[in-house]
Amino acid sequence: MDPDTMRGDGGDVYWRRRMSVLVAVLVVVAVVAWACSSGGSGPERASSAKSSPSATPAVDPLLAGLRTLALGTASPSPSPSAPRPTPAALPKHPGDPCAEQDLVLSMQGGREPIYTGDSQPTFLVTLVNTGSVMCTADVGPRAMEIRITSGADRIWSTADCVSGAGSEVKELQRGVPYVRSLVWNRHRSSTDCRSTPAAALPGTYVATVRMGQLRTVKGVFHLR
Template sequence: MMVFAVIAFACRPSGEESGEPTRSEAGVDASASPSVPPEDPSAAESGEPTAEESEGAEESASPSPGDEESEGSGGGEGGGEGGGVAAPERAEDLCRPQDVVVTFDFAEKDQEVYGAGSNPGFKITVVNTAEQTCTVDVGGAALEVRIHSGDDRIYSTADCLEDGGTEERQLSRGVPHEFTVDWERNRSFTDCRETSSTAQAGWYRANLHGDYAGNQSQLPFQLKA
């Protein structure tokens, strides 16, 4: 009897001695975890993440290219808007476009309808925001007002200007330079042809173009006979 008891004790599973679950019990418990793919029983038994999961965790922890771009997108002086213009050191030097704020509006606030004998006018305001006094060309080519009706280009302040239409102004920091462009309802052409054509009644829109103009909203308006 003693010999039989010893043999029976030696054949008992080790899990029963230690109180730990058997291999089959551990596999069932691990497969219940959503983080372990059910088709990989070895990972389920070990409780360790698979190679794919580890790689995914590392990728999510590191910033994506979009995150890096968004962090550096704040911009600043010397950004892409400078157009290659060096920072001014004298009043005669050109201002950098990113240091100039331009506004474009109707000369008469919110006036969008012009009756017979009334010509549209547009107010342009230019402000230097840099510490250094510098120069801005405010001529009709550098700050060009274009007027369209549908797809038809009706008028431009850049058409047929003498001496290129350059009009330079030295701007001190924060001191606005304002001027008005009046349109006499005439049509202009790039080839400077002579014409007495005048704009008809209808809807038009004015836009401002140029290196210093920035992104200006168009100004729609109506001419009446």
């Protein structure tokens, strides 16, 4: 060993050189270890993965997500032997029950809005089928109810004290009105079918016709 290296500052230079060599060796070892442990970047690792049947290739998570999305939203192609069914409206045959949206219900009162003495109010009810084919509707006193009220007081109704089933099914041709005429005897009605109903008092009354969800306009008249 050169004796000049052990004197004064020369010793520090010597140890610094030794430490630099040691650090360089450690860096080289770390780089080699990292290269060996990296997944499939070198040609040797790629060739070994290709030759090994049990090796599983790395899958890009982004591509895997896109593939899953495509498979989940894709529609299968229709088979030539099994064409895709198309939705169709159910057929409507003549004689089926009428749909409410195809019915027009109206009512007309008597010529005089004021009835005096023994004169009785009269009403004319019409029901028209506007559908494409003939249909049937129940125009019985319960299904097509004519009701007379005075304020909140229910005075009279065709649905009160009905004998039997109270149904009356009619065939309604397209555009041909069904007409019913009604005369009110100026007496009250009740659901308990009292034999001697009380007479209605003089005052203002309102008549309406109800059929399911259908309602006519109110007909206002007066008893004197």
